[in-house]
Amino acid sequence: MTHVLWRGTWATRIRIVSGLVLMLYVTLHLLNIASVLISPDFAEIFQDVRLYVTRSIAGGVVVGSALLAHLILSLAKLVRQRSLRMPLVDYLQIAFGLAIPLLLSSHFIYTSVAFQQFGVETQIGYVTTLIWGRADGWMQAALVLVVWVHGSIGMHMWLKGTEWWRRNVGWMVALAVLIPTLALLGYVTAARAISGLLYDSRAELLAKRVWNWPGPAEFTQLGRIDAQTDQIIWAVLAAFFLLVVGRQAVAALRKPIRVTYVDGPTVRAPRGQTVLETSRGAGVPHTSLCGGRGRCTTCRVVLEEGHDNVPPPSAAETRSLTAVGASGNARLACQMRPTGPVTVYRVFAPDGSRKRAHASHGHEARLAILFLDMRGFTARTDGQLPYDVVFLLNRFFDQIVPPLNKAGGTVDKYMGDGLMALFEDDSPARSARAALQAVEGIGRALRDFNETLEREGSPPVAIGVGVHLGNVVLGEIGAAGQAPRTLIGDAVNTASRLEAETKVHGVEALISEDVLAAAGLPVSHPEMLSLHLRGREEPLDALAVPQAADLQAVLGRLGHVVPAQ
Numbered sequence: 123m124t125h126v127l128w129r130g131t132w133a134t135r136i137r138i139v140s141g142l143v144l145m146l147y148v149t150l151h152l153l154n155i156a157s158v159l160i161s162p163d164f165a166e167i168f169q170d171v172r173l174y175v176t177r178s179i180a181g182g183v184v185v186g187s188a189l190l191a192h193l194i195l196s197l198a199k200l201v202r203q204r205s206l207r208m209p210l211v212d213y214l215q216i217a218f219g220l221a222i223p224l225l226l227s228s229h230f231i232y233t234s235v236a237f238q239q240f241g242v243e244t245q246i247g248y249v250t251t252l253i254w255g256r257a258d259g260w261m262q263a264a265l266v267l268v269v270w271v272h273g274s275i276g277m278h279m280w281l282k283g284t285e286w287w288r289r290n291v292g293w294m295v296a297l298a299v300l301i302p303t304l305a306l307l308g309y310v311t312a313a314r315a316i317s318g319l320l321y322d323s324r325a326e327l328l329a330k331r332v333w334n335w336p337g338p339a340e341f342t343q344l345g346r347i348d349a350q351t352d353q354i355i356w357a358v359l360a361a362f363f364l365l366v367v368g369r370q371a372v373a374a375l376r377k378p379i380r381v382t383y384v385d386g387p388t389v390r391a392p393r394g395q396t397v398l399e400t401s402r403g404a405g406v407p408h409t410s411l412c413g414g415r416g417r418c419t420t421c422r423v424v425l426e427e428g429h430d431n432v433p434p435p436s437a438a439e440t441r442s443l444t445a446v447g448a449s450g451n452a453r454l455a456c457q458m459r460p461t462g463p464v465t466v467y468r469v470f471a472p473d474g475s476r477k478r479a480h481a482s483h484g485h486e487a488r489l490a491i492l493f494l495d496m497r498g499f500t501a502r503t504d505g506q507l508p509y510d511v512v513f514l515l516n517r518f519f520d521q522i523v524p525p526l527n528k529a530g531g532t533v534d535k536y537m538g539d540g541l542m543a544l545f546e547d548d549s550p551a552r553s554a555r556a557a558l559q560a561v562e563g564i565g566r567a568l569r570d571f572n573e574t575l576e577r578e579g580s581p582p583v584a585i586g587v588g589v590h591l592g593n594v595v596l597g598e599i600g601a602a603g604q605a606p607r608t609l610i611g612d613a614v615n616t617a618s619r620l621e622a623e624t625k626v627h628g629v630e631a632l633i634s635e636d637v638l639a640a641a642g643l644p645v646s647h648p649e650m651l652s653l654h655l656r657g658r659e660e661p662l663d664a665l666a667v668p669q670a671a672d673l674q675a676v677l678g679r680l681g682h683v684v685p686a687q
Contacts, residue, residue, distance in 0.1 A: 131438040134415060137195045138280060143188035145273045147176065149301065152266065156304035158246060158312045165246055165308070177237075193223070197362055211275060218272040220359060225265040227351045228258065231344055240340050247316050248333040254313035263306060270302045279412060288488060288593060289636065379460055384426065384467040397423060397455035397466060409470040410456060421455040422448060423466040431462030488550045490557035490591040490637055491614055492531065493621035494522070494564065495540035497584035515539060518583060521571040525563025530556035534609065542618075544609060550591060554640035557589050558673065561631050565670025587631040587670055588620030591640050612657070619655045620664060627651065631667040638665060643677065 150172055157165040175181045196219060232252060236242040253259040278294075281287035287294070336344065378390040381400050391400040398421050401408035410421040419442050425432065432453070435443070439457045452469070496518065519541070523533060530552075531543040545560070547553040564587065572582035592613025620632040635650065650663045667676050 131436060133195050133199070134438070136191055137199075140188035140192035140195070141273070141276050141280075143184060144192060145277065147185055147188075148269055148273060152270070152301050152305035155246060155312075156301070156308040158308035159304065162246075162312070162315070165312070169245060200366065211279075215272060215275045215279075218268045218275075221268050222265075222272065223355050223359075224352070225261060225268060227355060228348050229262060229265060231348045231351060235347060236336060236340075236344060239343075240336055241334055242336055243333040245333060246312050248335070250309060250313035251316050251333075254316070259313075263309075266302050266305060270298070274298045279415065282411070285592065289639065379431075380463040381460065382427070382463070382465040384465065386468070391460075393461055394459045397453075397458050397460065397464075401455065401468075408455060408468055415456070419443060419445075419448065419454060420470050422452050422469050423455050423458070424449065424469060425451045425453050425458075426465045426467055428460065428462060428464030431464055432458050432460050486593060486595050487546065488591070488593050489547065489553040490545040490550075490589060490640075491594070491609070491617040492526075492543045492545070492557055492560060493540065493588045493618045494543070495586050495621055497586060497625065499539035518571065522564045522567045522585075525567050526560045529560035529563055531560045540621075542614075544594075550640045551642060554591050554637045557591070557637060558633070558641055561587055561589060561633065561667070561670050562673040565630065565673065569671050585630055585670070586621050586624035588617045588622070588624065589631065589637050590617035590620055590634040591636040592616065615657055616655060616662065619657070620653070620662075623653055623655070623664075627666055629666045629668050630670040631673070632664045633667065635663040635665075 154165060154168045154172055157168045176185055200216060233244040233249065237244050242248065253262055278287075278291075282291070376393050379393050380388060381391050381397065382388040383401075383406060386406060387404065389400060389404040389406065391403070395403075398408055398410055400406070408421060410418075412418040412420070422443065429451070435453060436457065439454050442454065443452055453466075455466070455468075496515075515538075519536070523541075526533070526543055529545075530547065531545050534542045534544050543560070545553040545556040547556065564585075568583065568585060575582055590613055592611065594609040594611035594613050596609045616634065620634060624630060624632050632651070632653075638644070651666050652661045653664055654661050665676070667673050
């Protein structure tokens with residue numbers, strides 16, 4: 123099965139790989155400039171190693187091929203779009219992508235071309251001397267920001283469908299801000315140091331000796347190449363613009379088709395336009411987590427009428443639909459281009475308004491889930507009257523649910539002698555902390571309950587609690603008019619299996635590393651258990667808590683303190 127990161131057509135995969143190569147190249151370049159803050163000597167060593175790789179034949183082929191492939195495939199993708207209605211982030215990504223060649227060309231010519239043609243040693247000192255105190259300096263600062271933002275948006279759109287990225291996105295954003303900031307600080311530091319050295323009539327002589335500084339004739343030739351390159355870039359962009367506008371004009375002249383949305387409007391759309399583009403152009407709400415790049419299935423629709431008016435799915439689309447077990451008449455809205463009237467049902471319509479409630483997806487959230495089960499319930503109640511069993515369960519829940527509610531939890535459902543609770547909050551951190559407080563509160567309530575049972579001459583109650591944090595979908599699931607609100611997702615299954623594992627390990631609670639990490643607690647410790655849970659490919663680390671009431675003591679022994687809500 124294709125991993126979610128590599129779903130899509132061959133063109134999509136090449137665009138991803140080429141983008142990763144370019145992002146690595148840019149990251150190393152910025153880190154090289156930032157390394158001036160450590161020392162100029164270290165920055166020169168860093169640059170020598172970097173240029174040894176990138177200016178080798180193999181390095182030049184890889185970087186050059188990546189740049190060319192990424193540019194061509196991205197422009198081709200934009201040209202193929204029949205509608206220019208798209209999210210703001212896509213407009214930003216395209217605008218920055220088109221600006222990069224214009225901003226990059228001068229830098230490339232005065233460094234790489236200068237090195238190849240005139241043997242100029244294009245070290246950091248040469249570049250800073252060349253542009254410091256000039257408008258070109260501001261242009262290069264803009265280049266850094268434009269390239270970095272463009273690449274960061276691309277990385278986010280590629281990775282945001284993964285659990286790891288959603289869990290660490292805050293750290294990644296901080297890193298994305300830190301790297302260009304350090305690079306700009308390194309540039310300013312180096313430029314000021316160099317400008318302090320080159321202050322008299324010997325400056326030109328020193329620059330010639332250190333960097334083989336170009337003379338007037340060389341600069342004239344480089345300026346001519348720069349101007350010619352700008353003309354070529356503007357001509358290509360103009361041709362690209364005319365092509366896009368021309369396709370829009372031709373599409374407008376063709377007879378439109380009818381697209382009908384189940385429980386939605388009927389709209390007119392150009393032939394060959396994707397259903398997702400039609401939705402955007404007509405203002406019809408349509409979920410698309412990956413932005414219509416064919417790397418997820420959240421834009422999928424069920425084709426209810428007009429099967430003969432759509433081309434068959436590509437191999438890439440088929441793989442994606444198969445991976446999620448979609449029905450035979452399901453299609454990806456970002457890939458399906460109707461040639462005639464069709465009727466479609468949006469599986470993940472944002473408002474979930476379809477009358478068949480079992481198809482509504484509700485809304486997605488990242489929160490903590492708690493499963494609790496009373497141990498040995500069947501043996502304990504064997505032979506008792508049903509009234510006595512119900513009475514015991516109600517006494518038990520009356521004791522443990524209030525501290526769960528006090529911590530911010532809500533019981534989603536009772537399951538005989540157990541329950542499932544969730545901790546809804548806009549912040550996963552607060553949700554995780556609430557779950558940890560609930561575990562300890564439940565443990566203390568259980569102790570009080572067992573003391574009462576002991577005074578009555580009844581055996582104590584044992585429990586198992588599993589807590590996990592992850593992405594779930596909350597919504598009404600069931601037949602129309604009989605659909606209670608609940609939640610589904612892998613995180614629910616994981617929490618349930620953690621609760622079952624408490625019996626195996628003889629503890630009252632197992633808390634996953636995701637909960638601890640979200641709560642701001644370190645997760646690396648020898649006392650963490652590595653669990654192989656059914657349905658998960660990778661092991662899951664979890665903290666074993668022998669007695670739930672002693673959770674704070676366990677965390678304190680490991681050097682943890684649960685932050686306040």
